[in-house]
Amino acid sequence: MTDLAIVAEGLHKRYGETAALDGFDLPVPAATVHGLLGPNGAGKTTVVRILATLLRFDSGRATVAGYDVTRDAAQLRGRIALTGQYAAVDEILSGRQNLMLFGRLLGLNKRQARQRADELLEQFDLSEAATKSAGQYSGGMRRRLDLAASLILTPDVLFLDEPTAGLDPRSRNRLWDAVRAVVGAGTTVLLTTQYLEEADQLADRISVMDRGRVVAEGTADELKAVIGEDRIEIVVHDVADLAATVELVGRLTATEPDVDFDNRRISAPVADRITALTDVVRAVHDHGIAVEDVGLRRPTLDEAFLHLTGHSTIRVDHGQMTPSHRQEGAIRP
Amino acid sequence: MINTEVGQQQGRARRVVRDAWAMTTRNIAHVVRSPEEIAIYFSVPIMSVLVFGYVFGSGMMVPGGGSYREFLVPGVFAMSMLYGMGATGTAIAYDVNRGVVDRFRSMPIARSALVVGRSAADVFRALLEITALVVCGLLVGWQWHRGVGNAVLAVGIVLMLRVAITWIGIYLGLVVPNPDTVGIIVFPLAFPLTAVSNVFVAPELMPGWLGTVAEWNPLSATVSAARELFGNPGVAGDAWVSQNAMLMAIVWPVVLTAIFVPLAVRRYQRLSR
Numbered sequence: 001m002t003d004l005a006i007v008a009e010g011l012h013k014r015y016g017e018t019a020a021l022d023g024f025d026l027p028v029p030a031a032t033v034h035g036l037l038g039p040n041g042a043g044k045t046t047v048v049r050i051l052a053t054l055l056r057f058d059s060g061r062a063t064v065a066g067y068d069v070t071r072d073a074a075q076l077r078g079r080i081a082l083t084g085q086y087a088a089v090d091e092i093l094s095g096r097q098n099l100m101l102f103g104r105l106l107g108l109n110k111r112q113a114r115q116r117a118d119e120l121l122e123q124f125d126l127s128e129a130a131t132k133s134a135g136q137y138s139g140g141m142r143r144r145l146d147l148a149a150s151l152i153l154t155p156d157v158l159f160l161d162e163p164t165a166g167l168d169p170r171s172r173n174r175l176w177d178a179v180r181a182v183v184g185a186g187t188t189v190l191l192t193t194q195y196l197e198e199a200d201q202l203a204d205r206i207s208v209m210d211r212g213r214v215v216a217e218g219t220a221d222e223l224k225a226v227i228g229e230d231r232i233e234i235v236v237h238d239v240a241d242l243a244a245t246v247e248l249v250g251r252l253t254a255t256e257p258d259v260d261f262d263n264r265r266i267s268a269p270v271a272d273r274i275t276a277l278t279d280v281v282r283a284v285h286d287h288g289i290a291v292e293d294v295g296l297r298r299p300t301l302d303e304a305f306l307h308l309t310g311h312s313t314i315r316v317d318h319g320q321m322t323p324s325h326r327q328e329g330a331i332r333p
Numbered sequence: 334m335i336n337t338e339v340g341q342q343q344g345r346a347r348r349v350v351r352d353a354w355a356m357t358t359r360n361i362a363h364v365v366r367s368p369e370e371i372a373i374y375f376s377v378p379i380m381s382v383l384v385f386g387y388v389f390g391s392g393m394m395v396p397g398g399g400s401y402r403e404f405l406v407p408g409v410f411a412m413s414m415l416y417g418m419g420a421t422g423t424a425i426a427y428d429v430n431r432g433v434v435d436r437f438r439s440m441p442i443a444r445s446a447l448v449v450g451r452s453a454a455d456v457f458r459a460l461l462e463i464t465a466l467v468v469c470g471l472l473v474g475w476q477w478h479r480g481v482g483n484a485v486l487a488v489g490i491v492l493m494l495r496v497a498i499t500w501i502g503i504y505l506g507l508v509v510p511n512p513d514t515v516g517i518i519v520f521p522l523a524f525p526l527t528a529v530s531n532v533f534v535a536p537e538l539m540p541g542w543l544g545t546v547a548e549w550n551p552l553s554a555t556v557s558a559a560r561e562l563f564g565n566p567g568v569a570g571d572a573w574v575s576q577n578a579m580l581m582a583i584v585w586p587v588v589l590t591a592i593f594v595p596l597a598v599r600r601y602q603r604l605s606r
Contacts, residue, residue, distance in 0.1 A: 047513030049435075052435075052439045053438070053439060053605075054435055054438055054439055054604075054605060055605055055606075056606060074441065075441075077439060077440055077441040078441035079441075080439060081439070082435065082439040084435055084436070084481075085432070088431070088433050088435055088436035089430070089433060090359065090433050092362075092363045092366050093359065093362055093363070093366065093498040094366075094368060097362055101355060101358075101359050102436070104351075104355040105352055105355050105356075105437070105440055105442045105446070106440065106441070106442075107348075107351075119428075133366065149436065161564070219372050270425060
């Protein structure tokens with residue numbers, strides 16, 4: 001049995017009538033990165049707040065680094081660090097003053113706090129902005145400072161709540177590099193994100209969350225096996241050709257395609273992009289099916305959801321042609 | 334066993350002080366990094382001295398005689414303590430609104446550190462305010478007449494009021510979720526409290542019932558005590574509360590602090606709901 005750094009069992013949390021968590025389970029082995037993937041309102045932040053001792057829950061059980069999050073909250077706080085969705089730094093203080101304040105609060109003396117602050121500023125490429133108010137930092141710089149503040153002492157468990165939300169791609173890549181560097185030190189990371197790509201880049205395993213519970217769990221590869229790395233999308237001209245095209249696409253991609261009946265659009269995950277595209281184009285041509293559009297594109301989180309939950313994050317879009325496309329828990333090993 | 338326990342107790346006590354001190358230095362650093370804020374903040378009491386001292390002052394009467402401006406300055410000391418509630422409340426509400434409090438709460442630090450550090454830093458700030466007001470007062474002809482010792486005691490009495498008011502401000506900042514709202518609601522709270530007190534006008538000159546309210550106003554006790562210790566004009570009224578101003582100047586802040594510290598701390602702990 002591997003050591004579990006995070007265990008959540010049957011967590012429930014209600015806000016009035018709304019269930020924020022509805023039987024949430026999560027096992028995270030020590031020294032791994034676990035991605036919590038889901039749309040806004042799925043309950044990701046609620047999970048992080050509970051596990052970081054910031055929020056009480058109604059029922060269930062949760063331990064982090066071996067400590068019960070309710071009973072042993074005081075001891076647990078010495079083992080965790082939280083980098084929130086909203087940069088949790090003091091905006092009036094400078095970057096260095098922020099790191100020194102948090103260092104002092106963690107029990108370092110003034111000299112140690114100063115030394116550690118300077119190391120981290122260097123490591124996170126913030127030395128030049130050390131004396132500037134954090135309020136004047138760019139979004140990316142502020143997130144890096146926030147992450148640095150979480151690493152003053154190496155935590156056993158680090159919570160990253162949507163660390164790159166709202167960042168431009170370049171800043172996002174830099175933050176990802178910073179996160180990767182942390183992981184090597186043996187810290188367990190729980191990362192929440194709305195981006196499939198981010199979970200793919202950073203996480204060893206991914207839990208897909210919907211409406212306060214985990215709907216699928218597996219490695220990025222296992223998830224992709226279901227979602228498909230890329231998708232082929234084809235729009236037929238005549239609705240009468242829809243059934244035949246679905247059958248063709250299904251056979252060529254060995255999947256059950258999604259069908260958007262109203263827009264006469266069929267989409268399916270593909271393993272080998274070019275082969276699939278060529279095969280499908282040739283097949284529809286051979287069958288004399290008139291096509292309005294055909295192409296390859298990356299799957300969206302919405303499609304991942306459609307596959308995993310049977311409902312879309314944006315609109316419910318049941319494919320009448322393939323009522324069995326629902327694949328509940330298919331990738332749970 | 335017992336030794337370990339005592340050690341832990343000492344360790345915890347030391348940590349509470351250390352964490353509160355770290356928070357205090359943080360808040361003092363805020364003052365240093367944003368001097369424009371404190372300049373705006375000083376302007377209200379200084380303006381009050383000038384406007385009341387020179388514009389309305391000529392029409393004002395001091396019971397028992399004496400200079401109105403000498404009567405006024407200790408009142409403005411207390412008034413500026415009261416208005417400090419807005420700054421305290423706004424700062425706390427701002428902290429809670431930002432993720433920074435989540436970070437503090439997820440760290441192994443004393444739960445009291447944030448609120449105690451806020452109170453301590455605001456009392457420090459009040460000391461800067463009083464220094465500015467003393468200079469301003471000396472410029473308009475105010476003086477202390479009963480020696481430096483009594484003057485320092487008077488400042489101590491004024492600061493006691495400030496301690497109580499920081500805790501009311503902290504509670505307010507935790508109850509009202511929006512920092513902007515905190516600043517707005519403080520004025521309608523503080524303005525009548527200042528007007529219906531002995532800050533600007535002696536309660537004897539007010540209609541009977543209003544005079545009684547003014548005499549019982551906690552602000553009045555502090556102001557009377559400060560006037561007495563500074564040797565400034567303003568003879569206290571005949572009511573018991575006015576005759577025992579020195580006692581009440583200590584009782585009021587102690588009572589208010591005893592009420593609002595637990596309220597504020599409980600409110601802070603309830604953030605985890």
